[in-house]
Amino acid sequence: MTLTTVLILAILGEAPAVPQTPPIFNPGAPGQASRVISAAEAVELSRTGFVEVDVRFMQHMIVHHAQAVEMVELMQTRASSEPVRRLGDRIARSQAAEMALMEEWLTGRGLPITAADPHAGHHGPGHGAADPNIPLMPGMLSPARMAALAASTGPEFDRLFLEGMIQHHQGALDMVGALLDDPEAAEDPMLSDFASSVTADQAAEILRMQSILSEL
Numbered sequence: 001m002t003l004t005t006v007l008i009l010a011i012l013g014e015a016p017a018v019p020q021t022p023p024i025f026n027p028g029a030p031g032q033a034s035r036v037i038s039a040a041e042a043v044e045l046s047r048t049g050f051v052e053v054d055v056r057f058m059q060h061m062i063v064h065h066a067q068a069v070e071m072v073e074l075m076q077t078r079a080s081s082e083p084v085r086r087l088g089d090r091i092a093r094s095q096a097a098e099m100a101l102m103e104e105w106l107t108g109r110g111l112p113i114t115a116a117d118p119h120a121g122h123h124g125p126g127h128g129a130a131d132p133n134i135p136l137m138p139g140m141l142s143p144a145r146m147a148a149l150a151a152s153t154g155p156e157f158d159r160l161f162l163e164g165m166i167q168h169h170q171g172a173l174d175m176v177g178a179l180l181d182d183p184e185a186a187e188d189p190m191l192s193d194f195a196s197s198v199t200a201d202q203a204a205e206i207l208r209m210q211s212i213l214s215e216l
Contacts, residue, residue: 050109053185058102059115060137061175061198065095065102067140068168071161074150078157083212087205091165094201098194105190139171155216162213169202169209 072092079085106113132144141149141164149160176195179185186192 050188050191051182051184053179053182054188054191055106055111056115057175057179057185057195058106058191059113061172062099062102062113063115064137064140064168064172064175065099067136067146068092068095068165069099070146071141071149071165071168075157075161078150078153079161080154081158081212081216083215084158084161087208087212088161088165091205098198101194105194137171138174139168141168158216159213162209162216166206166209166213169206172198172202 069092072088075085075088079088103113131142132147133142135142135145145160145164149157149164152160176198179195186195
């Protein structure tokens with residue numbers, strides 16, 4: 001109904017029909033009927049639809065993103081390539097925003113931001129998080145590689161930064177892939193959208209970094 005039509009009806013003293021909001025149905029348990037719920041109830045249900053693997057994914061991805069931001073901080077005084085600087089700044093902004101989103105997702109559900117054991121499941125037998133040659137989780141740089149990055153400058157830093165960030169992004173894609181392989185995971189709408197965004201954005205950035213690296 002256009003504004004003109006509404007005005008004409010008002011002049012004629014006829015109230016326009018109020019559009020009806022479609023009902024929201026919540027599926028019942030097996031053998032039980034669905035029920036109509038309010039919009040507020042639907043929002044609340046969407047905030048509680050998560051499993052343990054979702055929680056650990058968010059907790060681990062925060063740690064994963066934090067290292068990428070740390071790598072960009074090193075870039076500020078060490079990089080010599082302007083394309084590397086521009087890309088690094090973009091990565092830092094996007095990952096900082098995503099970290100805030102993940103923290104909000106966790107705290108909004110009364111969950112801790114930090115995992116009890118952030119490196120559980122990411123090391124082989126006998127490996128510990130203190131080993132300087134072992135990364136904390138997939139795709140992350142090991143402490144030894146982070147030290148080498150911090151010790152480099154100029155073109156060497158540019159190369160190590162791009163190689164490390166490509167690996168870092170690929171690790172994030174692997175983490176999303178592992179999440180989506182679990183049939184019970186990523187049912188939460190916000191988490192599902194976030195996982196899709198990570199896949200699209202970081203895959204595109206990998207291609208961009210590979211292009212810059214080939215030109216160094």
